[in-house]
Amino acid sequence: MSKPSERLKELGIALPPAPKPVASYVPYVRHGNLVFLSGQIPPMQDGKPAYQGQAGFEQRLEDAREAAKLCTINALSVAADAAGGIDNIERIVKVVVYVASHENFTGQHLVANGCSDLLKDIFGEAGRHARAAVGVAELPLDSTVEVDITLAVKT
Amino acid sequence: MSKPSERLKELGIALPPAPKPVASYVPYVRHGNLVFLSGQIPPMQDGKPAYQGQAGFEQRLEDAREAAKLCTINALSVAADAAGGIDNIERIVKVVVYVASHENFTGQHLVANGCSDLLKDIFGEAGRHARAAVGVAELPLDSTVEVDITLAVKT
Amino acid sequence: MSKPSERLKELGIALPPAPKPVASYVPYVRHGNLVFLSGQIPPMQDGKPAYQGQAGFEQRLEDAREAAKLCTINALSVAADAAGGIDNIERIVKVVVYVASHENFTGQHLVANGCSDLLKDIFGEAGRHARAAVGVAELPLDSTVEVDITLAVKT
Numbered sequence: 001m002s003k004p005s006e007r008l009k010e011l012g013i014a015l016p017p018a019p020k021p022v023a024s025y026v027p028y029v030r031h032g033n034l035v036f037l038s039g040q041i042p043p044m045q046d047g048k049p050a051y052q053g054q055a056g057f058e059q060r061l062e063d064a065r066e067a068a069k070l071c072t073i074n075a076l077s078v079a080a081d082a083a084g085g086i087d088n089i090e091r092i093v094k095v096v097v098y099v100a101s102h103e104n105f106t107g108q109h110l111v112a113n114g115c116s117d118l119l120k121d122i123f124g125e126a127g128r129h130a131r132a133a134v135g136v137a138e139l140p141l142d143s144t145v146e147v148d149i150t151l152a153v154k155t
Numbered sequence: 156m157s158k159p160s161e162r163l164k165e166l167g168i169a170l171p172p173a174p175k176p177v178a179s180y181v182p183y184v185r186h187g188n189l190v191f192l193s194g195q196i197p198p199m200q201d202g203k204p205a206y207q208g209q210a211g212f213e214q215r216l217e218d219a220r221e222a223a224k225l226c227t228i229n230a231l232s233v234a235a236d237a238a239g240g241i242d243n244i245e246r247i248v249k250v251v252v253y254v255a256s257h258e259n260f261t262g263q264h265l266v267a268n269g270c271s272d273l274l275k276d277i278f279g280e281a282g283r284h285a286r287a288a289v290g291v292a293e294l295p296l297d298s299t300v301e302v303d304i305t306l307a308v309k310t
Numbered sequence: 311m312s313k314p315s316e317r318l319k320e321l322g323i324a325l326p327p328a329p330k331p332v333a334s335y336v337p338y339v340r341h342g343n344l345v346f347l348s349g350q351i352p353p354m355q356d357g358k359p360a361y362q363g364q365a366g367f368e369q370r371l372e373d374a375r376e377a378a379k380l381c382t383i384n385a386l387s388v389a390a391d392a393a394g395g396i397d398n399i400e401r402i403v404k405v406v407v408y409v410a411s412h413e414n415f416t417g418q419h420l421v422a423n424g425c426s427d428l429l430k431d432i433f434g435e436a437g438r439h440a441r442a443a444v445g446v447a448e449l450p451l452d453s454t455v456e457v458d459i460t461l462a463v464k465t
Contacts, residue, residue: 140416260448
């Protein structure tokens with residue numbers, strides 16, 4: 001299997017620059033070889049998240065799934081920064097996917113697949129993670145999805 | 156005190172077969188002797204979760220609490236698989252209980268006791284865990300409860 | 311920079327007594343030098359949380375932010391108990407801030423700053439943490455905010 005950095009190229013994905021800490025919290029904290037990332041929302045476009053509003057209302061399932069994928073790309077830019085390069089990621093350990101959900105929208109697990117499928121596609125077995133998918137009322141800046149990842153890095 | 160495997164028998168609880176990974180995510184990831192489980196919903200009956208709908212609306216408090224108990228039994232089947240047997244679980248470390256909640260339903264901590272009480276009943280002191288209980292809008296497949304557990308296994 | 315215990319005095323913050331375990335779950339679990347805290351709600355006043363109701367409805371943003379600060383003070387009393395004194399805290403690792411949110415309230419990250427800013431103010435660089443802020447439907451006892459912290463202690 002290709003290295004994650006090669007897979008990214010094959011998939012045509014360019015990681016954005018890792019965000020710099022600008023507040024009282026930071027993009028990640030490393031403890032031993034575990035790295036805890038901050039929750040990531042979709043990339044900003046014109047000053048707001050690329051996907052806003054609730055799944056099942058403003059956003060269709062397939063759009064929310066794409067939002068989850070974009071959150072994950074943002075998270076990987078932080079993860080690569082934390083690991084000293086994406087190829088130094090040992091394992092994606094745990095993912096929590098928060099989906100802003102309209103009442104009666106119960107496809108949070110399908111939205112979360114936008115994250116999970118990408119991770120498996122890039123990292124193979126090392127990308128398969130424990131996961132929780134939940135439907136929440138609202139997310140920061142009206143984001144449709146927020147992805148929260150914990151991972152292990154090579155020592 | 157009895158071993159957890161004996162307590163399960165005394166309580167008349169048979170763990171279901173541990174689920175096999177069928178998607179881009181997996182039932183658990185082990186890192187060192189920490190095990191991160193995927194969020195567990197109630198068991199499926201006739202193709203849908205045994206408890207559906209919001210606590211405080213479709214489900215009364217006591218039913219949601221029972222749902223939390225059943226989620227926990229599912230989680231323990233995964234935990235036993237991860238640990239090489241339930242008696243190899245060293246400690247339940249952290250539990251997050253997500254409760255699909257109708258507006259004005261504020262008994263998430265009481266629902267979560269359906270999980271916490273069972274863990275203490277099976278593992279004794281080793282079953283006492285740090286916990287967060289939150290009320291969410293919707294859960295996958297309209298589940299009433301999702302239980303997310305992190306635990307330590309004996310080395 | 312001052313020690314955290316000195317910063318608390320400078321800020322005029324007295325930590326409340328750490329809560330005792332009274333149920334099937336406990337205020338914290340330590341695993342190695344990681345400490346997982348239970349979710350903390352605002353302090354009880356007259357038998358109910360000091361801040362109740364949803365941000366964006368019963369509570370304005372600035373009140374919800376104050377609630378997040380008070381949850382954090384409660385969490386620090388537990389953390390100090392776990393670490394053998396607040397000066398033995400090595401690093402705040404991860405924070406999840408759950409904000410009970412009215413529809414259209416999307417300032418969860420601003421509410422969460424009530425937690426994050428205090429942690430940085432007390433611990434300096436060691437207080438800067440990875441964070442997720444999410445807006446949930448309801449919290450236990452109608453709390454406006456619940457703060458869930460993972461931290462590392464000095465060995």
